[in-house]
Amino acid sequence: MGIANSSFIKETRTNCDLDWIAPSTSRKNLTKQRKPFFINSFVSKYLGNKLQSRFQSFAKHRPLSRDNQHAFRELIKSWTYSELSSFCSEIESGLAVRELTILAETARPSTSSLSNDLLYALKNSTAADCYIVFKGVRYKSHLLILLSRCRYFYNYWKLSSETSNSDMPELQFIDDNLSYEFFQASLHFIYSSTLPESLSPFDCQQLEGLLIKLGCIFPLQQDFLNFNFESKGDCTLIFTASTNIVSSSTYLIFHLRSLFIIFADERFSHRSELRDYCVKCSSTIIAARSEFLRSLIERRQRCGKPLEIVIDEHLFPRIYAVVVLHAIYTDHLDLTKVLDGCQVSASSLNEVQAIAAGRTQQTPLRHAIDIYHIARFLNLHRLAQSCENLMVSELSLDTVGSLWTWASEAGGSAYVRRQCITFVLTEFSRICASHLLLELEEDLLYECLLSDYVQSSEVEILESLIRWGEHELVRRMEEREPNLVANTTHSISRKGVRRSDLNDTELKNILSRLLPLVRIDYIIPPFHQSLTSAYKRGLLDRSPNADLLGQQYPDSRSPDVSPDAHWFDHSVPHRHPSGPRLLFLYAVEARNRLRRLCGTSNDLCINHRQIKTMAQTHETIHPYIINVMPDLITEEQRENIEKAFIHSMQQSELIKKAFCCGCEHHRNLAIEQIRLRVVRELDVDENGIEVICSTSSEKILNTKCPPCYRSQPILSAVNLWSSSTTSIYSRPISLLSEYGKLFL
Numbered sequence: 160m161g162i163a164n165s166s167f168i169k170e171t172r173t174n175c176d177l178d179w180i181a182p183s184t185s186r187k188n189l190t191k192q193r194k195p196f197f198i199n200s201f202v203s204k205y206l207g208n209k210l211q212s213r214f215q216s217f218a219k220h221r222p223l224s225r226d227n228q229h230a231f232r233e234l235i236k237s238w239t240y241s242e243l244s245s246f247c248s249e250i251e252s253g254l255a256v257r258e259l260t261i262l263a264e265t266a267r268p269s270t271s272s273l274s275n276d277l278l279y280a281l282k283n284s285t286a287a288d289c290y291i292v293f294k295g296v297r298y299k300s301h302l303l304i305l306l307s308r309c310r311y312f313y314n315y316w317k318l319s320s321e322t323s324n325s326d327m328p329e330l331q332f333i334d335d336n337l338s339y340e341f342f343q344a345s346l347h348f349i350y351s352s353t354l355p356e357s358l359s360p361f362d363c364q365q366l367e368g369l370l371i372k373l374g375c376i377f378p379l380q381q382d383f384l385n386f387n388f389e390s391k392g393d394c395t396l397i398f399t400a401s402t403n404i405v406s407s408s409t410y411l412i413f414h415l416r417s418l419f420i421i422f423a424d425e426r427f428s429h430r431s432e433l434r435d436y437c438v439k440c441s442s443t444i445i446a447a448r449s450e451f452l453r454s455l456i457e458r459r460q461r462c463g464k465p466l467e468i469v470i471d472e473h474l475f476p477r478i479y480a481v482v483v484l485h486a487i488y489t490d491h492l493d494l495t496k497v498l499d500g501c502q503v504s505a506s507s508l509n510e511v512q513a514i515a516a517g518r519t520q521q522t523p524l525r526h527a528i529d530i531y532h533i534a535r536f537l538n539l540h541r542l543a544q545s546c547e548n549l550m551v552s553e554l555s556l557d558t559v560g561s562l563w564t565w566a567s568e569a570g571g572s573a574y575v576r577r578q579c580i581t582f583v584l585t586e587f588s589r590i591c592a593s594h595l596l597l598e599l600e601e602d603l604l605y606e607c608l609l610s611d612y613v614q615s616s617e618v619e620i621l622e623s624l625i626r627w628g629e630h631e632l633v634r635r636m637e638e639r640e641p642n643l644v645a646n647t648t649h650s651i652s653r654k655g656v657r658r659s660d661l662n663d664t665e666l667k668n669i670l671s672r673l674l675p676l677v678r679i680d681y682i683i684p685p686f687h688q689s690l691t692s693a694y695k696r697g698l699l700d701r702s703p704n705a706d707l708l709g710q711q712y713p714d715s716r717s718p719d720v721s722p723d724a725h726w727f728d729h730s731v732p733h734r735h736p737s738g739p740r741l742l743f744l745y746a747v748e749a750r751n752r753l754r755r756l757c758g759t760s761n762d763l764c765i766n767h768r769q770i771k772t773m774a775q776t777h778e779t780i781h782p783y784i785i786n787v788m789p790d791l792i793t794e795e796q797r798e799n800i801e802k803a804f805i806h807s808m809q810q811s812e813l814i815k816k817a818f819c820c821g822c823e824h825h826r827n828l829a830i831e832q833i834r835l836r837v838v839r840e841l842d843v844d845e846n847g848i849e850v851i852c853s854t855s856s857e858k859i860l861n862t863k864c865p866p867c868y869r870s871q872p873i874l875s876a877v878n879l880w881s882s883s884t885t886s887i888y889s890r891p892i893s894l895l896s897e898y899g900k901l902f903l
Contacts, residue, residue, distance in 0.1 A: 310374025392439030
């Protein structure tokens with residue numbers, strides 16, 4: 160951090176280099192560093208020109224991380240043991256809060272699997288079309304499920320269908336001498352491929368013999384894949400290219416983003432000229448998986464109408480028919496089943512942006528977005544989450560911007576949007592070093608900089624924001640002053656704009672939302688050239704500490720006595736109550752420095768507080784769940800949220816770890832992440848529930864903890880070093896992240 164802007168490098172540049180703004184496509188590195196003579200000689204003599212670019216790329220990116228490391232080492236080298244241990248305590252608590260944040264960002268409502276949906280259809284006789292006769296009693300069931308799962312029922316129906324003309328065929332069970340429990344257990348396995356938990360091991364062995372007689376020995380998904388629904392299905396999906404179909408009895412539905420229309424009218428059955436593509440499927444299975452299709456199929460069954468669903472393929476392309484049906488049958492999204500040679504809808508935002516930018520189309524993302532809208536419309540929640548998982552797996556530096564834009568729109572995915580922000584937080588340094596920074600939206604940068612977990616130093620953030628703002632300013636200048644002589648170009652070219660031509664006042668207005676999010680107090684070194692330049696240009700307030708005048712500094716920790724106190728003591732007045740961002744490079748360096756000061760062995764661990772004290776502090780927190788939207792959220796839902804919230808607070812070891820340093824900011828943030836996780840898992844509006852926690856832990860903390868200086872004015876943070884391993888609270892190793900290993 161800072162070597163690219165050091166005084167030595169500054170002297171070696173020309174004025175033209177310092178004042179020049181390159182085009183957006185070539186501004187990956189504004190500073191040209193001088194390579195040592197022996198490196199250039201070694202590369203040209205031994206490595207050759209072929210490997211020279213790779214070596215130069217390594218040499219270019221290595222000093223940046225080394226600069227951050229060196230600057231932080233210089234900062235903490237004069238800190239005492241008490242100051243370092245307090246800083247490590249804050250980091251340890253921040254790591255726990257980060258893992259709680261990951262849990263909250265990945266939380267989604269639970270979805271029902273294929274087996275659960277089929278069991279629900281069996282229990283409620285959803286779209287039943289046959290009977291199973293057992294001991295003279297008829298039980299409603301589903302014909303295609305029995306035929307695809309059991310060889311016995313398939314052979315029985317094949318023989319009886321030639322003589323029976325009933326709309327509800329009757330299938331005789333294989334053995335009437337069995338008990339009713341065994342009959343129900345066999346149906347349970349046929350519909351779910353799982354044995355009931357109530358059966359004993361001996362009963363399970365007997366049931367396995369019965370299933371072998373029935374010919375039901377393969378998993379559910381495998382039987383559905385092997386069964387030919389296209390020839391034996393009882394429901395027909397008809398895709399037509401006509402857009403002029405209008406009828407009063409037509410079932411018409413509009414979707415938010417991709418206009419999605421389904422026609423279900425028997426009068427279209429004789430219009431063969433509209434049927435370009437037909438595919439058969441099981442009405443039972445699609446009714447069990449989709450609430451919308453269930454109501455449509457049951458209504459047509461009651462009226463005795465043929466099960467035909469006419470779909471306008473301009474709005475629902477036929478290429479996704481097989482993909483959606485395959486996902487309904489197996490709970491698996493397989494994009495290899497997209498039909499080839501068909502016209503593809505261009506409604507995807509990624510596809511449009513790729514065509515406009517001249518880049519290669521992102522085919523998996525395009526298909527996933529289109530199928531996501533179809534799944535949301537049909538209430539196929541499992542398929543919608545599979546599409547979200549595919550989008551997140553395709554996240555990269557090239558796709559994160561456009562994918563975040565799509566997810567932020569109406570009809571987008573809140574889950575994908577959160578994952579885009581998490582990706583930018585993790586890869587912020589790489590994004591800042593590339594031209595892709597200039598393509599990010601202001602709202603995306605704003606939401607990212609609100610986080611404590613941006614993996615980039617504050618000076619890098621400041622430099623990147625100024626660079627982004629200058630690019631935005633040039634773009635606005637181009638829009639204001641077009642070339643009136645030649646409409647093909649602009650009078651203002653990026654190659655002809657110098658920094659002296661830019662209006663710093665307008666640049667400050669462009670960055671008015673973003674610059675206050677830079678934590679200037681934690682820029683190291685505090686006299687960095689980029690910070691000084693921002694002050695000179697008027698982008699930042701020349702009196703940054705004016706709002707802190709008259710504040711009382713505890714324990715005589717004034718800036719003159721301890722200028723670094725705001726790093727480890729939050730009771731010191733400063734403009735950023737959340738403290739420094741959690742950079743993992745800083746965490747490792749502080750840990751290593753603390754080891755060197757203590758001179759202990761590898762089993763060194765930080766003991767923040769005794770378990771007994773932490774348990775008492777944890778038990779004194781009393782949450783109160785407030786329903787802000789009583790018209791939308793029922794009292795039963797509020798009670799379920801309260802139970803889930805209290806259970807998470809009591810059982811989560813991460814909560815105890817987040818409270819260990821006594822930081823009020825981390826405590827409130829941890830409670831907020833628990834709230835978000837609970838409401839997202841229960842599919843409740845995030846703005847409809849508020850949590851207020853009352854605590855009486857101050858008295859307990861003050862009586863249990865020895866007098867050391869505090870991280871917060873009210874809550875205490877203590878570092879106890881005990882030789883007894885029984886009194887040490889060790890941080891739980893989370894499977895969510897590797898960052899938990901930093902302090903082990």
